[in-house]
Amino acid sequence: MIGATTPAPTLIDGVPAVVSSRFGVEGGHTIDGYRSTGSYKGYEAIRKALDMGPSAVAATVKDATVLGRGGAGFPAGIKWGFTPAGVWPRYIVVNGDESEPGTYKDRVLMERDPHQIIEGCLIAAYAIGAAQVFLYVRGEMAHAQERIAAALNEAYAAGLVGRNILGTNFSVDIVLHWGAGAYIVGEETALIESLEGNRGMPRLKPPFFPAAKGLYLKPTVVNNIETLSNLPWLFNNSVDAYRAIGTDASPGTRLVAVSGHVNNPGVFEIPQGTTTFRELFESPIYGNGIRTGHQLKMFIPGGGSAPWFFPEHVDLPLEGRVIGGEGSMLGSGAIVVMDETTDAVRAALRLARFFARESCGKCTPCREGTTWQEKILQRILDGHGRPSDIDLLLDVGDNISPGPYPVASDAAKGLDAIPYPPKQTTICPLGPSSVAPITSAIRRFRDEFDAKIVKRNLIPVSVESFEDAPTLAESTDHGADTHV
Amino acid sequence: MEQTPMSEKPLPTVVTEPVNITVDGEEITVQNGELLIEACHRNGTYIPRFCYHPRMNPVGMCRMCLVEIDTGRGPALQPSCMIEVTPGMVVDTKSDLVSKVQDGVIEYLLANHPLDCPVCDKGGECPLQDQAYSHGPGESRWVEEKRHYAKPIPISETVYLDRERCILCDRCTRFAKEVAGDPLIHFIDRGANTQVNTFPDEPFASYFSGNTVQICPVGALTAKPYRFKARPWDLQTVESTCTGCSVGCRIEIDSSRNHVLRYNGVDSDPVNWSWLCDKGRFGFESLEAADRLREPLVRSGETLEPASWAAALATAAEAINAASPGSIGVIGGSRLTNESAYAWAKLAKGVIGTDNVDAQLGDGLPADVVFGLPQATIDEVCKPGGTILYLGPDPKEELPVLYLRLKHAVDEDGARIIELAPAGTGLTRHSAVSLNYRPGELGQLVDSLVSGSNSTGENAALSTAAKLIAAAGDSLTVVIGRANLAENAQSVVAAATAIRDAVPGVKFLVALRRGNVRGALEAGLAPGYLPGRVSLTGGQDDQVAAFKSLWGNVPAKQGLDTKGILWAAAEGKLDVLILLGADPLSDFPDRSLARRGVAGARTVIAIDRFPTASVVQADVVLPAAGHSEEQGTTTNLEGRVTVLNQKVTPPGTARPDWMIAAELAWKLGGDLGVDTESSELWAELVASTETFAGAGVDALADTANADGIVITAEPRPLATVEAPHVSPTSAYSLRLVVNRKLYDAGASISRCDSSSALAPAQALRLSPADASPLGLKDLDRVSVTSPNGSLSARVALDSSVPKGTAVLVHNLAEADPGALVASDDAVCEIRVEVG
Amino acid sequence: MSRLTPENVELAKQIIRRYPRPKSALIPLCHLAQEQDGHLADDAMVHIGELVGVTSAEVLGTASFYEMFKRHEVGKYCVNICTNISCQLMGGEELLEHAEQTLGIRSGSTTNDGLFTLEDVECIAACTEAPALQVNYRYFHRISNDDFDQMIDELRSGRLDDVVPPHGVLAKVRQDLAEEQIANITPPETQVMPRWIADEAAKNDPAASEGGQA
CATH class of the missing domain: 2.40.40.20 (Barwin-like endoglucanases)
Incomplete structure (x- = not known):
């Protein structure tokens, strides 16, 4: 049971395994395995990079349009270029704090192919002139920490990390750092705070853009594990080969985790931008169909922070801009499938509870608002909801994320999509993200909420609640089935 | 400026790089790069806030100050406390969206905030209460149980914390870390469970803890001396200056029914930036000490017996009349107001005719040195990027708010401190270089620093320090004072003159600690000097003559300092010793001499507030008014004259020191020329000296001079002093x-x-x-x-x-x-x- | 209740040396203390503060932000059952209820014998293997009620000792980075343009070189 293997990704014809080629390989995580197995020969990319010189390496990454795989999808090459000229030192912080609900990809990379990450770090450090790399691994991932520690020990011993790498003037330290349990630390400024030994509370951007004022207020590039894992393949092949995969705007592949109510949940490497959700759910090489005997009710296209999609959205391709325009986001490649047995209120509560538990407490709206959302939803689910609670929920959300909240279209109700991203009254997107499941669930399944609220009127209520008991008019305002 | 819910004033910003921005439709001119919340506030638009404090780095966490800002890409909600203004910025502080968001923040903050305003110390002056009215929704939809914590818990000897009321604004915790440098309170836990607390059994033992009570925007932090004493609407408030030490922090005195109940810091830009140390903040408690002297006492055998003022003054006058002027000594005066100091100088030197007068107690520096060095203000010492040579007492212990200013200069403004000290101090960790010297060897250290003889670098720290000093050139400022009371003043004086001689243009801040020591010296309570730095023996015949005509008489020759007075007394040569708020038995560094001196004087007359060790040995005790009990002015260590206001009446028949001097003068057949008000004395001092000439009553009353007026005077001639010769260590190791x-x-x-x-x-x-x-x-x-x-x-x-x-x-x-x-x-x- | 042992102090110093500023080592040192004692004792936090140069309150402030640090004794095995969305869909909440029955405790508490602490936790990145749980941060995937009971039996009997160390022990393999192996970790203010960047700049424009690291 322990370390139970995730099925190795199956690849579509002609699409190379860019990051996942050693997932199913016994011993692929060792330095020997890295050099002798997989879709390319390990530690050859850094040799090539060292021959090219740092500027050419940076240009290659920029030309290839390696998109960030942490959630925002920003091109890594451009992000590197934001470090101000002439300011030293520069740091690289690798974000391995994977915690977004539904997301399971960086852990696989860390456990199965740690040297790929290390080589990616070397290439990035060489390109931007970072002499120190901090590899921040989520605290709860003991096995990933062990694999990376062992790989770093091997790499230092082999002269691949440390002083004068491969006999050149390139010297860099890579330090394994690990967290201790806080979702918010996945946000890059919070990650930096945490790495400084502080509470992982995000910093306001501006003025604290990490590229200019990051770790110790020095220029810092924060890259996701998967992003850096792409670099060895890129340098072993070419910009053209990389750009030949996926779409023009979103070249290359990405790892997605399909979880929930499918027959074959798993982590899959797919070309960016072309695959549709329908393929992911139904193809035998991916999800292999919605749980047999059941129908799709809704799905989350990009992790717990993403607004929900519904059956009419399954033909959308996994392309960032398309999904953003349709009212959600691709985020961290976390696709959660829910069939008709799923209670929308209960699912929304679970996610609301997650955000309440993980709020760092810095911004008032998030600290108080996420907790309040959880309490209201819990009350509704427990049968103590009040008709005014739905509007209250929406308004509590509106005070965290003011204005129309991103949401998918609803053809049946004639409602258009509201494109991503949401506005925010907070420093970071955690608070606003908490609004996503609630808004999605209420807009689509208001009847489920109403049904639970009506039930509450049949049980004794406290004196305090009587003052707020609904009038008949109020009750009838909220859907058809209220006259029980 | 309209009354705003937060008491903090906008920063005094000088616009050197003007840019225009639009706020709520009106164009205003502000300083490029300043924080938007400040720019708006100074120009009359108050943006509500909780976490923002003008004297601390913004954190943008309460989200109350969100406004819509358009810099060309459409309006966006941004916290005005963290956004720097840029040219052409268009700001809407009152849009529907802004109001909605503010309503939301207030509702969130009140969700878990107890509605115990009627029993909360903050009620009536509470920014949460006030802003809930001015910027809140008016009602709450929160029906859940509120968070509960044990309340309140003491987090130090003086401060209580009620975590239920806390709105997690990070003001107290930020203050503790950034301003005080004592991060002993901290956010603990996470999210909605976040609380402020100390580590178990490690209290918030900061010298500055009281500031957190002042800046708390709710009633979460309360101070023991004020808890449940009054409601804000019952308080009467005047501004004044703390005289607990010589920094001269501006304060507000809050009183009710003739009792002082609280001091709060006032944001005086050149001085204390609204901060106070706890000794100053809570020092008012001593005003109502049980053993406060309330009536005159006259010795009868072994005991001091109550007496009438007439009888006590008569006894004192009798003793003075019976003595020759040269056998009378006056020690003390640095606790007095400028006016009282002048009155006592005039009484001692003009009426009695003795120059044995010294405001210091052997633990300061000679008046020659104070008057002889080019002077720097606190602002000049703490200027951004400055280099500070510090060879004074531990500022954290003796001049706490000066320590805060120095710390800020280093932490935020790039100043560098070179500390010379016999042992580590509170300043050491903020110093670029800290060099320890053996007592007696300061002179050699300073020589090697300023002469360049050590720049070869056998001692890395020394050569770093020497390079910093050399690089600073004439922008160097020096803080001098007595770091060691077991070492006489000569080594410090020698060091000061050596630096002055070696670094042209250098300026000094003389760090003498007692409240108005500078004012007392300037008013003439120093041997050899008349008011306004007029030397009795230094060739200023015209000025001496002027005082002779004003006062009727002046001493013929220079008298003794405190050490000399005590020696004379110890040898039986002193007939009358007057202790002017001085307690040599506690304060003079040489205890044996102090004891012999006080015992040896034939008659001791003590003017004081408390029965100190010295006072209880006196023959005549005259009770004096204290801080907040008298009107006048004071002068801080940089020479800044500020107004002291009376708020309560002195206890019993205690009266201001100047009044005691005037009455004693009458008994002695003299006249100090004061009728009813101390301001008459001030007017005379201002009129008769160049030093105080610009600081007249009208000038001090001008609101443009709310931070006081710095007196200026050319440094008097000061000869180079040789470092003392110290013999090598003997058997005493x-x-x-x-x-x-x-x-x-x-x-x-x-x-x-x-x-x-x-x-x-x-x-x-x-x-x-x-x-x-x-x-x-x-x-x-x-x-x-x-x-x-x-x-x-x-x-x-x-x-x-x-x-x-x-x-x-x-x-x-x-x-x-x-x-x-x-x-x-x-x-x-x-x-x-x-x- | 203890400060770090002499051996752990040595290890702590080695860890501190890996960071440009000592405070960055705070979280790893808290893990070290938790490994030593099974939880993060107050005295250990005081000691860590001394080692990295911050107050105990600052150590507590940081440590208490992160849920892995237990300020009180917990069971030898912390059983963390994921109930977040993917696991919830696949029965995570029901598994938690079953675990409460099996262990006879509510989530958030510890069995009387001190062996097991049960918690419901947020997403542990095993979403495709739901319902999933961790015991002392070792993964158990696709756990049925029977699997759970069997796992508890095996933990009790010690048959899983090789794979599940006592609570507090996180990674059993550490990065070995001795001081002499470190290429270039110093405080940020002492850092200059790295050699390879300077060399390239010099190659392109010999006048533009501005030094570089050793």
Whole structure:
């Protein structure tokens, strides 16, 4: 049971395994395995990079349009270029704090192919002139920490990390750092705070853009594990080969985790931008169909922070801009499938509870608002909801994320999509993200909420609640089935 | 400026780089790059806020100050406390969206905030309460249970914390870390469970803890001395200046029904930036001390008996009349107002005719030095990017708010401190270089620093320091004072003149600690000087003559300083010793001489507020008014004159010192020329000196001078002083350092209920290198012997004490180091033995 | 209740040396203390503060932000059952209820014998293997009620000792980075343009070189 293997990704014809080629390989995580197995020969990319010189390496990454795989999808090459000229030192912080609900990809990379990450770090450090790399691994991932520690020990011993790498003037330290349990630390400024030994509370951007004022207020590039894992393949092949995969705007592949109510949940490497959700759910090489005997009710296209999609959205391709325009986001490649047995209120509560538990407490709206959302939803689910609670929920959300909240279209109700991203009254997107499941669930399944609220009127209520008991008019305002 | 819910004023920003922005449709001109919330506030648009404080770095966490800002890409919600203004910025602080968001924040903050306003100290002056009215939704939809915590919990001897009321604005915790440098309170836990607290059993023992009460935007932090004493609407408030030390922090005195209940810091830009130390903040408690002197006392055999003012003054006058002027000495005066100091100078020098007058107690620096060095203000010392040579007392212990300013200059403004000290201080960790010297050897250290003789660098720290000083050139500022009371003043004076001679253009801040010591010296309470730095013997015949005509008389020759007066008294040559708020038995560094002096004077007349060790030995005791009980002015260490306001009446028949001087003058057949108000004395002093000429009553009343007026005077001639010759260490193996702590057995602080327990235990602090040969460990008892005496003390090993040095604290309840010190010795050599 | 042992102090110093500023080592040192004692004792936090040069309150402030640090004794095995969305869909909440029955305790508490602490936790990145749980941060995937009971039996009997160390032990393999192996970790203010960047700049424009690291 322990370390139970995730099925190795199956690849579509002609699409190379860019990051996942050693997932199913016994011993692929060792330095020997890295050099002798997989879709390319390990530690050859850094040799090539060292021959090219740092500027050419940076240009290659920029030309290839390696998109960030942490959630925002920003091109890594451009992000590197934001470090101000002439300011030293520069740091690289690798974000391995994977915690977004539904997301399971960086852990696989860390456990199965740690040297790929290390080589990616070397290439990035060489390109931007970072002499120190901090590899921040989520605290709860003991096995990933062990694999990376062992790989770093091997790499230092082999002269691949440390002083004068491969006999050149390139010297860099890579330090394994690990967290201790806080979702918010996945946000890059919070990650930096945490790495400084502080509470992982995000910093306001501006003025604290990490590229200019990051770790110790020095220029810092924060890259996701998967992003850096792409670099060895890129340098072993070419910009053209990389750009030949996926779409023009979103070249290359990405790892997605399909979880929930499918027959074959798993982590899959797919070309960016072309695959549709329908393929992911139904193809035998991916999800292999919605749980047999059941129908799709809704799905989350990009992790717990993403607004929900519904059956009419399954033909959308996994392309960032398309999904953003349709009212959600691709985020961290976390696709959660829910069939008709799923209670929308209960699912929304679970996610609301997650955000309440993980709020760092810095911004008032998030600290108080996420907790309040959880309490209201819990009350509704427990049968103590009040008709005014739905509007209250929406308004509590509106005070965290003011204005129309991103949401998918609803053809049946004639409602258009509201494109991503949401506005925010907070420093970071955690608070606003908490609004996503609630808004999605209420807009689509208001009847489920109403049904639970009506039930509450049949049980004794406290004196305090009587003052707020609904009038008949109020009750009838909220859907058809209220006259029980 | 309209009354705003937060008491903090906008920063005094000088617009040097004007840019135009639009706020709520009106164009205003502001300083490029300043924070938007400040720019708006200064121009009349108050944006509500909780976490933002103008004197701390913004954190943008309460989200109350969100406004819509358009910099060309459409309006976006941004916290105005963290956004710097840029040209053309368009700001809407009152849009529907902004109002909605503000309603939301207030509703969120009130969700878990208890509605115990009727029993909350903050009620009536509460920013949450006020902003809930001005910017809130008016009602709450929160029906859940509120968060509960035990309430309130003491987090220090003086401060209580009610976590239920806390809105997690990070003001107190930010203050503790960034401003005070004492991060002993912290956010603990996460999210909605976040609370402010201390580490278990490690209290918020900061000298500055009271500031957190002042800046708390709710009633979460309350101070023991004020809890449940009054409601804000019952308070009457006046501005004044704290005279607890010479920094001269501006304060507000809150009183109710003739009782002082609270001091709050006022944001005086050149001085205290709204901060106070706890000794100053809670010092008012001593005003109502149980043993406060309320009526005159006259000795009758072994006891002091109550007497009428007429009788007591008659007894005093009789003793003075019976003595020759040369056998009368006056010690003290630095606790007095400028006016009272002038009155006593006039009485002593003009009416009585003695020049044996000294406001200092052998623990300061001679008036020649104070008057002879080019002066720097606090702002000049703390200027951004400046280089500061610090060779004074530990500022954290003696001049706490100066310490805050120095710390800020280093942490935020790129200033660098070179500290020269006999042992580690509170400033050490903020210093770019800290060099320790053995007592007596400051001169050599300063020589090697300023002469360039050591730039070869056999000592890395020394050469770094020398380079910093050389690079600073004439922008160098120097803070000087007495870091060691077991070492006479000569070595400091020698160092000061050496620096002055070597660094043209250098300026000095003379760090003498007593409240109005500078004012007392300037008003003439120093041997050899008349008011306005007029030297009796320095060739200023015209000015001396002017005082002779104004006063009727002036002494013919220079008199004795405090040491000389005590020597004379000890030798039976002093007929009358007048103690003007002075307690030589506690404060003079050489305890033996102090004891012999006070005992040897034939008649001792004490003017004081408390029955101190010296006062109880007096023959006539005249009760004086204290702080907040009299009107006048004071002068801080940089020469800044500010107004002291009376708020309550003195207890019993106690009266201001100037009034006592005037009445005594009449008894002696003289006339100080004052009728009913101390301002008459001030007018005379201003009119008769160049020093105070610009600081007349009208000028001080001008709101443009709300921060006071810095007196200026050309430095008097000051000859170069040679460093004292110190013979090599003899059988006495260690050299003693005697310094001060903020909390000690001092007359006022020991009478403050909330602070009296905070004085530390006495300990002989030793380097581990000196302790180990003797096998000493912490708390071991040792006997300490000097050529002058001995004492028993416990040991504390301290690696910040250099080898060859030992440290004791002056004026604690036990193990009085004054027993070891002789005022004539350049250094105090001691021997430490087990047992 | 203890400060770090001499061996752990040595290890702590080695860890501190890996960071440009000592405070960055705070979280790893808290893990070290938790490994030593099974939880993060107050005295250990005081000691860590001394080692990295911050107050105990600052150590507590940081440590208490992160849920892995237990300020009180917990069971030898912390059983963390994921109930977040993917696991919830696949029965995570029901598994938690079953675990409460099996262990006879509510989530958030510890069995009387001190062996097991049960918690419901947020997403542990095993979403495709739901319902999933961790015991002392070792993964157990696709756990049925029977699997759970069997796992508890095996933990009780010690048959899983090789794979599940006592609570507090996180990674059993550490990065070995001795001081002499470190290429270039110093405080940020002492850092200059790295050699390879300077060399390239010099190659392109010999006048533009501005030094570089050793």
